[in-house]
Structures are given as C-alpha cells and as structure tokens.
Amino acid sequence: MSKIVLEVEGLRTSFFTRKGIVKAVDGVSFFVREKETLGIVGESGCGKTVTGMSIMRLLPEPGGKIVGGRITLNGTSLLELSKREMRNIRGCMVSMILQDPMTSLNPVYTIGDQIAESVRMHQNLADEKMITNEVVSSLRLLQIPSPETLLKNYPFQLSGGMRQRVVGAIAMCCKPSLLIADEPTTALDATIQAQYIALFKDIQAKTDVAIIFITHDFGVIADMCHRVAVMYAGKIVESASTSEIFKKPQHPYTRALINSVPRLDRKDDRLYSIEGQPPSLMHLPPGCRFCERCSDSLEICSKEEPPEKNIGNNHTVSCWRVQ
C-alpha cells in the first residue's frame, strides 16, 4: 500500500449567515493515497466543493468557517498552520483545478506569466531561464503543443480545452502531492472531456500525484477514480472502491444516482430521476438526511441518524437498512 497523502477526519464547515448557520460539511472523513484518485460525487449543494475549499483553507470570507475536524497533508496538520504557512503550501503541496476554464485564467496576463508566478513563488529558482524551463515542462506535462509560443499568448487566444490544460499546468507546475479537481470536465464537451481524463491518468502515472476528483457524474467516476465517496447534504453516506460501488451499491442514494446515469444498453422511455429536494442545510432533519426522498425508509430513519457501518472491503455505508 502506498502512503496516505491526505487524511480528513470529522471535517465540519459551516457558513454563518444572517439567516442562520448553514452546515455545509458536517463530519466528513476520508483519505487519499499516493497515485490514487478519490472521487467525491453528489448533487449540487451537497458540500463537495466546500470540502475541497476547506482543504485549501479558502472559504469565502466573512462567513465560511471550519468549525471542527482535522486535515492532515503529508503529516502536516493544515488547520494549525498560520495564514502565511498555508499560503506556502497552497499551489505547491496541494493545488486545485476549477470548473470553468473560460473564466479561471486572468485575462490581462500571458499564460507564461501566470504559470511563472507560481513557479517563482514556490521554487527557489535564481534565474529566469530556469523558471521558463519549469513553465515549459509543466506545459509539456499537460501535452500542450509548442509550449514556447503559447507562453506569450493571452487566455482569450486559446480554446476552452486548451485553457483547461493551462489551468492544469498551473496546478502541476510545482509538483504537488495532492490535486483537487473540482468538476474540471463539466464545462468541456464530451470528446475534450475524455481527452482530459486520459491526460490526468497519464499525469498521475508520471508524477504519483494523489487526486481528489469532485464531480456529479458517475460516468466520469467510472473512468477516472479508484475509490468513491458519495456525499449527500454535507455527509458522506457511502464510500468504497469504484468497482464495488458499481457492483454492490448499498445506500439507496448511491443506487438512485447510478440509476440516473443515462445508458446506451437499455431502452428507457424516461431518464430516471430522484424525487424531491435535498434538505435545507440550515434546518437539517433529526434522522437520516435522505429519508424524505428514500423509497424504502424505515420508521427509525426519520428519528435517528444512521451510524457509519463497515461492511468489509473498506466499504462503509450509513443506512439503517444495511445490516
């Protein structure tokens, strides 16, 4: 087993608003190993992105706050670091790719400048030539053709797919041990999406980077991830290896999500969808959070929260139905 890069234990992140406290992430634990990709899957607003932003310690201020738990990256407890120490880790030991390639590059600086800025900040390179070399090699890593000319280009001169590769190059230029990819393929069209995923598998093989892949798309999970954590309303409801999840999904929510993926080998008149809305994170129900939308809930489900059970093979589920 390769070593654990990131361990998150009981992470709780809340937003303090005038209307009340929103418990966006409520006791989430997971870990990622070297060379491993962990998928975090769930619908919009379930706390996937907030989990990622909590690891980066970049919650929107004022309001967003980590109220509990531990985050350990390569043995360093991130929540105990000063702002300055955290800044040195950000973009260096851990980096992140955002969803929208069209808007995540600064329009007024060249590609070269934007990557070099990271290199300059995090690596002690005395001379400009070495910095440029680093920048070019990170562009090569992302398989960007003729990187030397691309350096002088501005973001508006590139296509969406190419921009997302540049964003990837910024993330990878300081050889991070953890990469958080927050729906990096959602804004890309299907063929570019497939290329991008293949590219990241290749990068992982070359650099041993651990990846957290945040998505709402089970299809992408199947392609990309070794293990999956399914999030619902701020909690991880099920987690297992990807093959296990697809073969033996235990939680009704996981099953519903997998059923919602359109399939070529079945003739359906209608796409499957889950009835109802997730609960408000400000007023959470006392029992299981999925209870109201669940098709086979028990009496206990609406009263008590189900504990997390390990059913073997590192497969954990939080559901009263699972014995």
Place this chain on the structure above:
Amino acid sequence: MIRFILVRFLQTVLALLGVITLVFLLVRLSGDPALMMMTSGSMEEDLVRIRQQLGLDKPQIVQYGIYLKGLVTGNLGESFRNNRPVAELISEALPNSLRLAVSSFIASMIIALLLGVLAATKRDTIFDNGVKMLAVLGQAMPDFWVGIMVILIFSVHWQIFPASGTDSPKHYVLPVAVLTFYILPGIMRIIRSSMLDVLDSEYIKLARIKGVPEKLVIWKHALRNALIAPLTTAGLILAGLIAGVVVIEYVFTMPGLGSLSLEGMALRDFPVVQGVVLVLSSAVLVINFLVEVLYAVIDPQIRYQYT
C-alpha cells in the same frame, strides 16, 4: 500596438476637423450678433458698418475660409465685445481651468482608487459603510453650498486659506478640495463595484489557490481588470472638469473657461464661443484618445484587434 495608436490618432484628427466645421455652423445658427450690439439710438448704417467690420457681410463659405486660415495661424478672431483677441482671452482663462481640473482630478482619482479598492475588499464592514456614507454626502450636497461653507469655515472663521483669487497655490486649496469632494463619490462607487465583480471571479480564486499573497491578489490580479470600466468615467470626468466648473469659478472668483464661455454665450460673442468650444472639444478628443490607448495598455484583447 503602434498600429492601434496610429489608427486611433487619425480618427481623432478627423473628428477634430468635424468639430471645427460643426462649431462654425452652429454658432451661425444662433442669431445675428450685430443686432445684439445695437442700442436704441443706432441707425441702419451702424448695423451695416458693424456687419462689415466683423466680416459678417461676406458669404458663409468665405467666412469659413477666413476662420480656417485663422485657426492654422493661431488666430481665433477678436471678441465682438471688447475687441481683444480670443486667443488671448483663452490663454488667460485656460491655465486657471487646467490647474483646477487637473489637480482635483488627480486628487480624486487617487482617493477614489484607495477608498474604492479598500471598500471592496472590506465589504460590509464599518470601513465600507463609512465610505458609503461619505459618498452619499458628497453626492447629496451641492458644490456651491459646500464651496460657501468651506469659505465660511476656512477663510472667514479660521482664515487659513484665501477665499478668492488665483495668485498662489494656496488659493487653489479650497476650490480643489470642494471639486474633489464633488467628483469623488461617483468614480469611487464605480471602482468599488467593478472591484467587487472582479474579486468574485474564478481567476481571483485561482490566484489564491496558487498561493499568491492577498496584497498581490488585490493590487496585481484584481485591480488591473477592475480598472477597465472606471476608465471611461474617469475620462468623462476630466473632460467635464476642463470644460469648466462655472459654479466653483464664480464662488471662488477664479475666472476660467467656464465663466468665459458663459459670458460669450450670453452676449452672442461668436468668436469667443467658437474658440472656447474648439479648445474644449479638442481637449475631449485628446482625453478620449488617451483613454483608448490606456484601454489597450490594460486589456490585451483590445490591443490584439489591430494586429
């Protein structure tokens, strides 16, 4: 970039020619100045004589020719009122206007930039609300009233600064302060909201993800993008200031272009109005040209449209 500047420059020159012609035509539409100079005892012959003297008896096209020739040689004609060369009148008034305009412009831009950016980064804090209050005050209090008030306080009561005149830099302190306070709120609010938009963008998030220190995030990554919208307004403000701030000129008795053009218009003093409008429109055109060039400096996308 050079091509861009060249194209814009030529456009500016063309626009200036248009303005010159338009000014000539417009002034001539507004009535006969010779009639204005008549008194109750004047005779028909006087009218003819005056028209002759002023060159108004010649055909329009000839008048236009004379006017163009004058412009090239720096001769803007003579005031109908006191027969002094217009160029001289303008060169007396322009320095006052320029000093007033440029110093209050620079002062308000620096303050607006600092306060606007800080208010955006400290959104909804006491600081932000304080800045908002200041902006409301500046916009709600008319400049002539603020002018009179500062004269009462600083010239009459404390006697720190002179109340009128243009003799020394000290004379400019009060009018510049009043003007700055007057134009500050608008531009400051634009900078604040433009900055808020930019700070909310994905590339600012990415800059933070890269580990860029917050100071650089704001002053390097955000500000340059946030300046594009306020730049237009800043250009308009400067043009407006040069065009004359009649009220301030009157309150502080510092005759500038504003007063000159107002008097010229009231007395149908063609050459004076023509001259002032010409100077002002050239100023507006030059400012617009500079704004365009600055756009191109800030935003590469504009720069690349011309390569």
